[in-house]
Amino acid sequence: MNQMSTARATESNTQMVGERTTRISARKVNIYYGEKHAIKDLSIEIPDRSVSAFIGPSGCGKSTFLRAINRMNDTIEGCRLTGEVRLDDKNIYDKDVDVVQLRSHVGMVFQKPNPFPKSIFENVAYGPRIHGLAKNKTDLEEMVVASLKKAGLFEEVKDRLDAPGTGLSGGQQQRLCIARAIAVNPEVILMDEPCSALDPIATARIEELIDELRQNYCIVIVTHSMQQAARVSQLTAFFHLGTLVETGDTNSMFTNPRDKRTQDYITGRFG
């Protein structure tokens, strides 16, 4: 992924979204599942070091587009994409892009926590190991500890790093998955309803974590909870029937949306 690293260094080409630089830029993206036109002519600029929330009713295409950002849709048969999704200045759909490398730059956290059936340590160590990021065992250990700390989990598990990851509580498992995602030093973290399987306390912990992580990462979150989008994000994008209806500063989006469809959706008038 050398081209991508080079592109990242070219500061002169960076665009601004409000006060922030653009990390991801989608242009005229169309996504099809066979005959179904799931995303229609979508263009969006996603800023770095901030949280962008995708909201919209089920089936509106928000998860489909989220998955397009690290080419998770590649594995779905009959799914094709036109247009461009640029990470920094590199189109991630170019032929020379190594998808495995791409996914180390763009991590993903899913709705249901899905730790590997391995120890807590191994869950986090897996990524750095397969990408050859650690020079030696000590280096790897440091990486695991640092990632667990960043994910706000270390204090709770430091005495049982060899215990299975699946033995943790739901909220802890989700933070373990976040630790696993950040262990490979991504620039972007995609989260697909990361709290929908968690209780309010675990949800609050994840939200607190998201708020800390945004200092260093570009975070994109799909959520069905409007309140969560309002709490954690700086930018909100509203999707409806495969179209990006409205994008805007989160504060104004939830107090004074421009589009009637957004207004109706966030006030609970259609769903």
Add this chain to the structure above:
Amino acid sequence: MPDHIVKAYDLDIQSLKTMLAEMGGLAEEQLHNAIIALTKRDVTLADLVIVRDEKLDQLERQIEEKAILTIAKRQPMALDLREIMVAIRVAGDIERIGDLAKNTAKRTHAITEPLPRRLSPGLTRMGQMAQAQLKNILDAYSHGDDVKALAVWRADEDLDALYNSIFRELLTYMMEDPRNIGLCTHLLFGAKNLERIGDHTTNIAENTYYLVHGKTIGEDRPKKDVTAMMSTSDLK
């Protein structure tokens, strides 16, 4: 605007609007009676105003409780959120208007001598203007009419101007004959109350504008009340 998917949510907001309409109607009546009580020195009517103010306070508390409960239960967004926040603020303004009407009515008891003949029309005129402002803003608010709200917001200037002239007149009477001081002081407070009621109507106007547009009026309100800077030497 289509209905909410949850019907009880519509009922919550509707009940807030109903209580506010009741509050507004009562405040208008209170103001009307207070002005008659003062200008006609009708102590019976004044007492009625004083007693009924309690109802306004009670309605304000009910609106507040309902609003807080609705926020807790529904987590309102966008227009709904503005609707509820504005309802709380408007209820506060109407309650203050009620207090000012009550205070005006109370002064009826303190006034024993007839009002100076020249002054009475000015006060009556000011009372009518304040009532019209209140009526118009309550209409504008209940219909979400931002144009009418802005008109009220601007027209407060005229109420200020009238207040200035009454202020000057009362000062003149007091200077002419110190025996007028007691009466004129009460009338001065009465006029000041009406002027303050005007200010509350402009608050409701600003909130109505915010309710409709989701942003505040982007200019300063024209103000003509200069009495804070006025001394007896300005009267010459």
